Amino acid sequence: MIRLAIQKSGRLSEDSLSLIRECGISFVSSSYKLKTEATNFPLEILYLRDDDIPGYVQDGVADLGVVGQNVLVEAGLPELEVEPLGFSKCRLSLAVPRGEAYASVADLQGKNIATSYPQILGTYLAGHGVQANLHTISGSVEIAPSIGLADAICDIVSSGSTLLGNGLREVETVFRSEAVLIANRSLSAEKQNLLEQLQFRMQAVRRARRNKYIVLNAPVASLDAVKALLPGIKSPTVTPLAEQGWVSVQSVVNEDDFWHVTDQLKAVGAEGILVLPIEKMIS
Numbered sequence: 001m002i003r004l005a006i007q008k009s010g011r012l013s014e015d016s017l018s019l020i021r022e023c024g025i026s027f028v029s030s031s032y033k034l035k036t037e038a039t040n041f042p043l044e045i046l047y048l049r050d051d052d053i054p055g056y057v058q059d060g061v062a063d064l065g066v067v068g069q070n071v072l073v074e075a076g077l078p079e080l081e082v083e084p085l086g087f088s089k090c091r092l093s094l095a096v097p098r099g100e101a102y103a104s105v106a107d108l109q110g111k112n113i114a115t116s117y118p119q120i121l122g123t124y125l126a127g128h129g130v131q132a133n134l135h136t137i138s139g140s141v142e143i144a145p146s147i148g149l150a151d152a153i154c155d156i157v158s159s160g161s162t163l164l165g166n167g168l169r170e171v172e173t174v175f176r177s178e179a180v181l182i183a184n185r186s187l188s189a190e191k192q193n194l195l196e197q198l199q200f201r202m203q204a205v206r207r208a209r210r211n212k213y214i215v216l217n218a219p220v221a222s223l224d225a226v227k228a229l230l231p232g233i234k235s236p237t238v239t240p241l242a243e244q245g246w247v248s249v250q251s252v253v254n255e256d257d258f259w260h261v262t263d264q265l266k267a268v269g270a271e272g273i274l275v276l277p278i279e280k281m282i283s
């Protein structure tokens with residue numbers, strides 16, 4: 001049995017649960033239970049506050065965990081990271097009141113900065129030769145300047161709407177974060193094997209999320225141009241259509257390239273372009 005700690009409720013919670021399910025692992029989750037067991041994989045899930053997860057994994061109370069890199073590095077345990085998971089992407093940024101003059105981080109010398117991440121911010125400021133007074137608060141950091149608690153803040157930013165709503169503007173990105181899988185550094189051989197199975201499945205799910213299956217019809221004359229646009233995993237599948245001079249081409253396209261490739265496919269005469277989600281991709 002391997003024990004995985006995930007966030008009980010909050011920004012990481014839903015994505016963590018759906019990732020485990022997309023790995024083909026079934027379990028019953030309920031808001032009042034603090035732990036549950038998978039029915040088809042030797043996995044026990046613990047539901048915790050995300051701030052507590054790095055410590056539990058470091059101490060071996062949990063073997064694995066899902067947590068933001070911001071929390072992991074703030075806890076001083078970056079070495080526990082084993083796999084980036086691609087969700088809950090955000091950044092830790094310095095922000096000052098919108099009307100405030102700001103030329104560079106040197107302007108924060110001697111100033112009061114409110115943050116929930118004193119370790120990460122301290123390292124950043126030291127790296128820029130700036131000494132400032134850090135005030136650690138655990139939440140609602142964005143109101144600190146307006147209540148006279150600080151001249152600036154360092155907090156999580158994603159869309160920027162919280163900063164905007166509090167009359168602040170982002171001036172420096174201090175740290176970029178995404179959700180990661182973390183693991184205790186002294187797992188037994190059996191648990192290490194279970195971790196590798198989980199990582200294999202998570203990588204297959206993530207690869208599938210990044211790619212789409214594409215099917216289209218193209219004139220034979222354009223086949224070389226289409227194949228160049230859709231190299232696929234090994235090579236695109238080409239099957240002749242009933243109509244002479246036309247073929248059906250099936251391949252895989254990276255989500256990020258999709259619209260650009262589609263425009264080019266249309267330009268070389270492709271028609272009937274269908275895009276389908278991929279459930280798993282095992283390379």
Ligand SMILES: Nc1ncnc2c1ncn2[C@@H]1O[C@H](COP(=O)(O)OP(=O)(O)OP(=O)(O)O)[C@@H](O)[C@H]1O
Pocket residue numbers: 007008009010011012048049050051067068069070071088089090156157158159177178179
């Ligand atoms: N606005 C956001 N956009 C993207 N990711 C975010 C955002 N806010 C937080 N995160 C990421 O999600 C993680 C959890 O955020 P959340 O706000 O749920 O934490 P929390 O309020 O401290 O929850 P808990 O009660 O579990 O401590 C953060 O550590 C960060 O990695």
Ligand SMILES: O=P(O)(O)OC[C@H]1O[C@H](OP(=O)(O)OP(=O)(O)O)[C@H](O)[C@@H]1O
Pocket residue numbers: 011139140142155156157158159160161162163
């Ligand atoms: O840049 P934005 O998209 O506005 O996101 C940033 C906000 O998101 C997080 O708060 P959350 O929404 O999780 O609420 P919380 O303060 O209760 O954690 C974080 O603490 C910021 O306040």
Ligand SMILES: [Mg+2]
Pocket residue numbers: 010
């Ligand atoms: Mg929060």
